[in-house]
Amino acid sequence: MRTAITGITRNAKFARLATVGGTAVGTAAIAVSALSGTAHAAEGAAKPADKPVSVQTAATTAQHVDAQAAKAAKAHKADKAGAKGYADNLDGWIREARAIMKKHHIPGSYEGIKKNIIRESAGDPNAMNGWDVNAKKGTPSKGLLQVIQPTFDQYHVKGTADKLTDPVANIVAACNYAADRYGSMDKVNSAY
Known part of the structure; x- marks a missing residue:
């Protein structure tokens, strides 16, 4: 959580653009910021990002995040249905x-x-x-x-x-x- 908040602060210009751009881009901004912040944290760097992430990169990341969420939802549904795929009814x-x-x-x-x-x-x-x-x-x-x-x-x-x-x-x-x-x-x- 803290990394994501730090990432959004680092990319404040992009966050404003994302807000104007709509929900999908906003999700991407959070995802990209979180990824960006995580990468900085992993490297031990406390410096802000040099440039905001491009909208194209943000959109691609949003698609990736959406795909991961869909995959997780599908796995949860399969889990609920049971190991052999039995319906929950x-x-x-x-x-x-x-x-x-x-x-x-x-x-x-x-x-x-x-x-x-x-x-x-x-x-x-x-x-x-x-x-x-x-x-x-x-x-x-x-x-x-x-x-x-x-x-x-x-x-x-x-x-x-x-x-x-x-x-x-x-x-x-x-x-x-x-x-x-x-x-x-x-x-x-x-x-x-």
């Missing part, structure tokens, strides 16, 4: 859970899982039942498949989040429980 959660279930030999079809999720939580990963017998005992059912904490703890699959309301962890633990108790989530047709 009900379809993606079920698909990711099924991939984990396959590795751990836990049965359950996409349709069977989705049917139970819709009945239990309407697809809300933060759904909580505050009125049934479990809730009255202090352990409300939570998540996509309305799992209680002790069941989640017992059937949690290593490698998934250790959080009851995490959509993928909730699905995998619930399917693991259903497989143990009923043979598969596909055989569950009511509260379980």
Whole structure:
């Protein structure tokens, strides 16, 4: 931050030009100033720049900064979607859970899982039942498949989040429980 501010001060004439020129050039002025200031700081020079950076160089730098920002945004989106590119929605959660279930030999079809999720939580990963017998005992059912904490703890699959309301962890633990108790989530047709 300090380098960028120093860079803008060093290139005050260019900063004024950038302000008149518009946002894109203004962004470039900050980027160029920051780069210029960083280079001076790296060299240990405390002298101001001899000349302001040209508008052409500033525009090129702005394009580079914009490209880097777009690349970072894309990486963030991919990160959010998961390592394998699953969408951050009900379809993606079920698909990711099924991939984990396959590795751990836990049965359950996409349709069977989705049917139970819709009945239990309407697809809300933060759904909580505050009125049934479990809730009255202090352990409300939570998540996509309305799992209680002790069941989640017992059937949690290593490698998934250790959080009851995490959509993928909730699905995998619930399917693991259903497989143990009923043979598969596909055989569950009511509260379980």
